Amino acid sequence: MGSSHEAGEGGKRGTEGSGTMEPSDWAIKCFGAHAGQLTRAVPQRLRNAHVRALAGHAASRLKRNAKYGQILAEAALEELAEEAESLGGEVRLLGGRPYAIIADHALFPYRYANRKVPLQKARFRSGVSERRKRLYNAHGPDGWSAGTLFDVEGEQLETEAYLRLREAFEELGSQTRLVSVFFTSDTQDGIHQIHWGEARLEIDRTFQWERHEELPPAVEA
Template sequence: MDQGRAVTWARKIFDDLAEPLAREIPRCLIRAHQRARDGHQGVNTHTLEAYGHGLYAAQYEELVSGLEGLPGAMPVRLQGRTVMVISDHVFYPLRYAKRDVPVTQARLRRTTGFRADLIRRHGPEPIQEQLDLGLEELYVAEVHRDLLRLSPETRLVLLAYACSMERGVMRLEWGDAELRHDDRHLLWHHHEPLLLPEAGKPG
């Protein structure tokens, strides 16, 4: 599959690794969806708890399985999950919707917590500087302790995707985004679509 149009931003960062990453990441998340769907069907519940919890766990496992063989890939444990660091960039999956809506509508459930800290600490520099209210030391002191396992220079790549049990992975983009304090909405600096294998099946 030609991923050339999907890696303009990423090629500047990952060079020759951009296209292998662009091919493998969609396959990983589709496999995660398939595992979660199979788990839901196995327990045969009327709710989607099994699917949701299964997808959350499987997304990390499949990304590790798919990316660990790439040159320089290094696993790091964050909040009980293993994520991959490649070329000093940490890859973090984010299921932002259960329907096919643009990634620009993505937002977090909470303004605080691990994900918010991860984005604020390792995302891009804010487009607009925030007012200096003397709170910087407070934010640093409250940062999630697991993030200390990452170098301060490590940058974050968000793998933002829309997915449902019925339709599978409908949309997948990667990029970097900032998250202002007390705000759940992501402000994307870069985001590019990753092409999904035909019919939603791993290629």
């Protein structure tokens, strides 16, 4: 499993529910003048997505929570895209889904558990799509080493397939870098925890974090 580098400059910033969170040096490096607003807005946007997903789950009248997770994944992308637009950034479509692009950084939200568990335990589910593998290998920190020609199931890749995984998506822009926004939530307690940073996808579907920071979840006003 990939290891994690703890956040510097104090780790978690601000206090839960406060509007006074200050951006880290890392956030400023990524997002420039928009870092402060994003640091405050990401938790609220994820809360908005949770509320939308909860409403959809209730309307479905299903006992299982599958609908909640499906809607939450889409709503999180949409909420972050709206935030990007409000900041003068861009929204680019990849596979028909909107991705927030701010200062050449794309935000990728991912709910990695339905309970509060350490970020180090985050991993993609089995059968992870080629698009996600390529997203991390082409736009994330340096992916699998040049000599590693294995996919996430451990099977050897042909050179052509391997190189395709490292080819940047034109839709996002060849220079666009990936910022992962990982969180946990459930229908009862909402968003438990949020981490954002730069993560490298490992061959076992876990992540090694070059840098990550914890953001306090937004609280109901």
